[in-house]
Amino acid sequence: MLAIDVETYSSIDLVKCGVYAYKESVNFEILLFAYAYDDNPIEIIDLACAEKLPQDVIEDLTNPKVIKTAFNSNFERTCLSKYLSKPMPPEQWRCSAVHSLELGLSTSLDKVAKCMNLEQQKMSEGKALLRYFSMPCKPTKANGGRTRNLPQHGIEKWEIFKRYCKQDVEVERTIRKKLDRYPVVENEWRLWALDQRINDGGVKIDKLLANNAIKFDEAYKNQKIKEAAALTNLENPNSPSQLKKWLQTKGLKIESLSKEKVKELLGEVEDPSVKRVLELRQELSKTSVKKYEAIGSVRNSIESGINNALNYLAGLPGRAWSYGADFVNGIVNGIRSAVGRVEDAVSALAAKIRSYLHFSVPDEGPLTDYEKWMPDFMAGLAEGINKSKHIVAEAVNGLSLDMKVNSNIAEMAVPASNNSKENENLKNKNGFTLHIENFINNTEKDIEQLAYELEFYRQKISMGKGGV
Numbered sequence: 001m002l003a004i005d006v007e008t009y010s011s012i013d014l015v016k017c018g019v020y021a022y023k024e025s026v027n028f029e030i031l032l033f034a035y036a037y038d039d040n041p042i043e044i045i046d047l048a049c050a051e052k053l054p055q056d057v058i059e060d061l062t063n064p065k066v067i068k069t070a071f072n073s074n075f076e077r078t079c080l081s082k083y084l085s086k087p088m089p090p091e092q093w094r095c096s097a098v099h100s101l102e103l104g105l106s107t108s109l110d111k112v113a114k115c116m117n118l119e120q121q122k123m124s125e126g127k128a129l130l131r132y133f134s135m136p137c138k139p140t141k142a143n144g145g146r147t148r149n150l151p152q153h154g155i156e157k158w159e160i161f162k163r164y165c166k167q168d169v170e171v172e173r174t175i176r177k178k179l180d181r182y183p184v185v186e187n188e189w190r191l192w193a194l195d196q197r198i199n200d201g202g203v204k205i206d207k208l209l210a211n212n213a214i215k216f217d218e219a220y221k222n223q224k225i226k227e228a229a230a231l232t233n234l235e236n237p238n239s240p241s242q243l244k245k246w247l248q249t250k251g252l253k254i255e256s257l258s259k260e261k262v263k264e265l266l267g268e269v270e271d272p273s274v275k276r277v278l279e280l281r282q283e284l285s286k287t288s289v290k291k292y293e294a295i296g297s298v299r300n301s302i303e304s305g306i307n308n309a310l311n312y313l314a315g316l317p318g319r320a321w322s323y324g325a326d327f328v329n330g331i332v333n334g335i336r337s338a339v340g341r342v343e344d345a346v347s348a349l350a351a352k353i354r355s356y357l358h359f360s361v362p363d364e365g366p367l368t369d370y371e372k373w374m375p376d377f378m379a380g381l382a383e384g385i386n387k388s389k390h391i392v393a394e395a396v397n398g399l400s401l402d403m404k405v406n407s408n409i410a411e412m413a414v415p416a417s418n419n420s421k422e423n424e425n426l427k428n429k430n431g432f433t434l435h436i437e438n439f440i441n442n443t444e445k446d447i448e449q450l451a452y453e454l455e456f457y458r459q460k461i462s463m464g465k466g467g468v
Contacts, residue, residue, distance in 0.1 A: 002060055003042075003176075004070045005168040007032040007161065008079055009148070011136050019075050020202065023082040027148075030083045031133065034165040036173065042166045048151055058084065064092055071109045071172040072097040074196060090196035096172050098192055099179045113171050120174045122167065129161045210292045217289040228280045231273050238284050243277070250274050259285060 010025040022028065031048040035057060045051050060066040061080060068088075070076040073095040081088040097107045105112050110122040132149050139145040143153070151158040228237035232246045240257045247254060250271060254261065262278050262285075269275050 001038055002057075002066050002068045003036045003169050003173050004068055004073075004076050004080075005034045005165055005172065006030050006076050006079055007130075007134060007165050009134050019078050020199070023079055028079075028082065030079060032162060032165045034162075034169045036169055042169050044162050044166050046151075046162065061088065062086055062092075064089070066092070067094055068092055069094045069096060069172070069176060071095070071168070071175070072107070074199070077196070078200075090193040090200075093196075094189070095192065096176045096179065098188075099184055100175070102184050102188065103179065103182055109168065109171060109175070112175055116175065116178060118171065118174055120167070120171050122171050123160075123164045125160055126164050126168075129157060129164055132157060133161055213289055213292045217292075221284060224280050224283050228277055228284075231277050231280075237277070237280070243281065246277075247274070257281065 008022075008028065008030050010022045010028040012022045012025040012028075014022045029048070031046075033045040033047055033053060034042055035045075036042040045053055047053070061068065061084065068077070070093075073093045077088045077090065077093050080086075097109075100112050101107050105115060113121050132154060133151075136147050137143065137149050139147050143149075146153075225236075225238055228234070231237075232243070234242045234246055236242055237246075243257060244254060252265065252269070252274070254265070259282070262281055266275060266278050266282075269278065
């Protein structure tokens with residue numbers, strides 16, 4: 001035995017239009033799926049939050065060897081058939097509501113549980129949660145103009161909704177165990193399955209006939225209302241309160257205008273105008289076209305949903321640019337609205353940096369009082385430099401010796417001169433050319449080192465000439 005309860009969403013009114021029209025809405029979906037095999041723990045599948053039905057459960061939903069059960073199982077069976085796009089033969093299902101009715105009990109899960117005085121009762125929060133998650137909501141400024149509440153719009157409520165769904169399985173299972181003491185005869189289940197198949201198949205509707213019947217009824221009512229208005233001089237002779245006051249002026253003080261009371265008055269009054277007004281009241285109270293109106297309401301709901309979906313899809317290309325602009329504007333507005341929070345975070349970070357480093361001098365913010373602590377900071381910095389300057393000096397000294405010295409015994413650079421004889425004498429003198437690269441004069445020792453290098457090369461050249 002597989003006990004099931006589902007929670008769903010649809011924009012079509014379930015009470016007014018029934019489950020078959022309800023499931024045909026373009027936005028119909030199953031939100032939650034709670035189930036339990038026999039006496040095993042109850043499991044909940046959060047379909048609205050992208051959880052998936054287990055494959056073995058999907059297979060068992062159409063397995064003739066597994067009996068599925070629910071309270072008012074027509075709803076679960078029909079919704080699951082639509083959701084999975086699979087037929088759900090009613091012969092594989094049992095309905096605890098039908099069993100309750102067979103024994104003279106209510107068809108309400110809540111009322112049956114209370115009647116049996118069960119320890120497990122239906123959760124009282126259910127109705128409010130169903131209105132919140134399973135039905136469209138009115139767009140307001142407070143909810144951002146949305147027409148539907150999703151799980152993220154009420155996370156705590158959603159968790160309660162899940163417990164509510166599981167609790168319905170527990171209550172149905174408890175009721176079923178008590179009802180099983182008085183089993184329904186097999187023939188009744190066959191009749192119920194036949195009833196389900198008839199409802200599943202539905203009936204064809206002559207739309208022209210239904211629409212014309214409604215039009216003829218409206219025309220007939222308007223004719224009768226005009227006649228009653230002429231007799232009573234009332235703005236709306238079909239209004240019970242207005243008609244009661246008019247009858248009072250005719251000597252008839254009555255509390256009700258029910259069908260039985262009007263019939264009784266017709267046998268008592270003698271005034272022809274009063275009698276005619278009461279007859280018109282009877283005519284206007286007839287409900288012979290209510291079924292046609294219900295048919296039209298269901299058809300209009302389905303057609304409206306389909307047309308809205310088609311119009312939405314057709315308009316997507318034209319709205320694509322608008323969606324992109326709205327998306328970008330949303331990001332910009334979001335950044336702008338968060339500037340204050342960013343400023344607070346940066347201020348807090350700056351304050352933290354100051355507490356550790358004491359080294360930040362902004363134009364505004366928590367560090368504008370730098371004059372109070374900057375002298376201490378600079379004194380500490382100078383002391384640190386003095387203690388560590390030998391490290392820097394050693395590194396720089398290595399760089400200061402990065403020089404390139406090239407000897408040129410055969411030729412020495414000769415400065416330009418207009419005296420050709422002087423130039424010739426200079427060319428005949430041997431010398432050397434010195435190229436110094438990256439020389440950094442940091443200390444007197446650097447000059448001494450340079451002098452040493454020069455003297456070394458001078459002696460080297462002199463020895464090359466045969467000198468000492």
